[in-house]
Amino acid sequence: MQEKPPAPGTPATAPTERREFLKQGCAACLGLAAVGAPVAVGVRVLLDPLHRSGGSDAFVKVTTIDSLPEDGTPVQFPVLADKRDAWTKFTQVPVGAVFLQRQGARQPLALSVVCPHAGCFVDYLEDQESFLCPCHNSFFKKDGSLKDEQSPSPRRLDTLDVEVRNKTEVWVRFQDFQLGITEKIPIA
Numbered sequence: 001m002q003e004k005p006p007a008p009g010t011p012a013t014a015p016t017e018r019r020e021f022l023k024q025g026c027a028a029c030l031g032l033a034a035v036g037a038p039v040a041v042g043v044r045v046l047l048d049p050l051h052r053s054g055g056s057d058a059f060v061k062v063t064t065i066d067s068l069p070e071d072g073t074p075v076q077f078p079v080l081a082d083k084r085d086a087w088t089k090f091t092q093v094p095v096g097a098v099f100l101q102r103q104g105a106r107q108p109l110a111l112s113v114v115c116p117h118a119g120c121f122v123d124y125l126e127d128q129e130s131f132l133c134p135c136h137n138s139f140f141k142k143d144g145s146l147k148d149e150q151s152p153s154p155r156r157l158d159t160l161d162v163e164v165r166n167k168t169e170v171w172v173r174f175q176d177f178q179l180g181i182t183e184k185i186p187i188a
């Protein structure tokens, strides 16, 4: 059966129907916003589950200057820090590692263990006094500079800011840097 056309002067859609439609639209938008914010936080935590609570400017105590070999041989130390995700705080969990070596009696040099090419961890070869990245064979000298210009790494090993505090404590500003580029740019 054919629907009757609206009477002359009657709008095609009644005002109450339009109001209902707008109300439902607003409710849907608010619902999306309410769900979207926690999802965004969750995704960030998933991508960086041990999100650094101290931020990239935070120095962490790694060891003491007396534990570094006097002959300047680099030694790898774990880096421990307090972390917090969206729900829980973790204290002194491993967040990475750093190579430390003496450059003077009381002056340490801190190098990232992360190869700037694609992020593999480098090893220190004592017999060759060099760092080697096992993934694509980038070679670095003991001070972290490139040993072989043909190495795929676009830059030297990244140095990290380091301070000696209270005469013996070695504190490092633990940071990650962008990979695959010649510039050393911290990841915020």
Ligand code: FES
Pocket: 115, 116, 117, 118, 119, 120, 133, 134, 135, 136, 137, 138, 152, 153
């Ligand atoms: S990741 Fe180190 S050489 Fe490729």
